Amino acid sequence: MSVTIAVVCFKSKTLANGEHPLMLRITQDRKRVMKSLGISVNPQYWDFTKGEPKPKCPNKELIQSIILKVKAEYHTKVIEKLSREEEFTATSLVYEQRKNIKAQTVEEFYLSLIKELKEDGRIGTSYAYLNSYRTLKNFNKGKKLNYTFSYIDVEFCKKFEKWMRRKGNNDVTISYQFRSLRAAFNKAIEAKIVSRDKTPFIEYKLSRFNTKTAKRALSKDDILKIIDADCSHASERRQFTQDIFTFSYLCGGISFVDIAHLTGTNIVEDRLLYKRQKTHGSINLMLTDRAKQIIQKYSYYQRQTGYLFPILHNKRHVTPMQQNNRVHKICHQINTELRAFAKELGITAEVTTYVARHSFATILKKSGVNIGIISQALGHQDIKTTQIYLSKFDNEQVDDAMKNLL
Known part of the structure; x- marks a missing residue:
């Protein structure tokens, strides 16, 4: 990267006093940017070859002092910028203060993004x-x-x-980081903090990591053990845990965070209509009799609150942070109860709401249901293997597919 810094007498412009303005000129890769120094000089007192005032120039010392200061600054x-391998252009170098352009470190960018x-x-x-x-900070020995x-x-x-x-991390964790x-x-x-050609992820491919995880699905027999178990005399938490797991399974595998945000407006003519919190994709599914019974129970x-289930409260959990913390807390409680519940039922697999x-x-x-219909019911609108070549299916097809659940 070739950068040249010079001060020139700008002959193309003549001021009212007959003098020409002195300009800072920065040239980078044959592109020039000019900036006025706020001083001018009579052309007869300027050495255009050397780019400096002549010996007999009035205020020679002051002009030289300003020139030296500006050139040293740039x-x-x-x-x-070169030492930090920071991207810049002649324009950003000259006008970064005017445009509030600031070279950000990785530390500054992350904290700004998180905020x-x-x-x-x-x-x-x-x-x-x-x-x-x-994780990056730990890798940097705790330093910024x-x-x-x-x-x-x-x-x-x-x-x-x-x-x-x-540190003992496996491929799944490393790939996530x-x-x-x-x-x-x-x-x-x-x-515009860094140039696109600086990315290391063209050569350093993340596909090299083995991110296949163990199957989390239960058999239909184990599912029925959970949803058909008699919990009428069990604790409220056990009953609620069974209800949430059952509702999720019967309603297209709806995630816990989406269950938490359901309100009465999401039930329209015995159908469940909602947008996923994660992808904002629209879901439209019929409600089975068992699912409707669970909703009626609460x-x-x-x-009292507008929410279908006792997870969020419209007066206690107002901000996104409060809602997020509450959802995580209740989800953890339910997953703990689910593990104990499954163990009592003789289910050896790990059971969580995601299961x-x-x-x-x-x-x-x-059961032989088309994978595209399953994908739509899940709201996986971006799954390449199921939806690149598949169009949307109508509600009747999805409804027929749901009959295979029990």
Whole structure:
């Protein structure tokens, strides 16, 4: 990257006093940017060959002092940016203060991004980036990430991977950390913090990690053990746990966070209509008799708060942060109860609320239901293997498919 800094007497413009303004000229890769120094000189006192005032120029010492100060300032800027491998242009170098353009370190960018996501109510996403930031900071021995994104190259990624493996992390965890880092890097590219050609993830491919996880689905027999168990004399938590698991399974594998946000407006003519919290995809499914019975069981809560289930409260959980914390707390309680419940029923597999979702899809698939219909019921509108070549199915087809659940 070739950068030239000079001060020139701008002959193309003549001021009222007959003098020409002195201009800072920065040339980078044959592109020039000019900036006035706020002083002028009579052309007869300027040496155009040497680019400096002649010996007999009035105020020669003052003009030379200003020129030296400005040139030193911009030489320092260039050296600092090059040393940090920071992206810049002649224009950004000259006008960065005017446009409030500031070179951000990885530390500054992450913290700014996390703050912005929280303010936008995207709490779950902010936690993902917070986790990524903390992991990088641990990798940096607890020190601030006072380097720019250009510093994160292929060699950096190799060292980061090696460090995580020494910590005992498996491919799934390592892949998650790199996907979070890549997402942050891409956001930095969008924000013009770093050049697109600096990304290491073209050469350092994340597909190299084995992210296949053990199957989480239960058999239909085990599912029926849970949803058909007599919990009428059990604790309220056990009954609520069974109801939530059953409702999730019977309603297209609806996730716990989506269940928590359901209100009376989501029930229209015995159908469940909602937008997923995670992807904002629209879901439209029929409600089975058992699902309607579960909703009716908690109708008292709906009358008090508007929510279908006693998870969120419209007067206690107002902010996105409060809602997120509440959902995580109740989900943890239910998963703890589910594990104990499953153990009592002789189910050896790990059982969580997510298992209901995975089991819904797997059992329908084994029943011969078209994978595209299953995908639509789940709201997986971006699953390439199921929806690149499949169009939307109408409600009747999805309704018929749901009959295979019990």
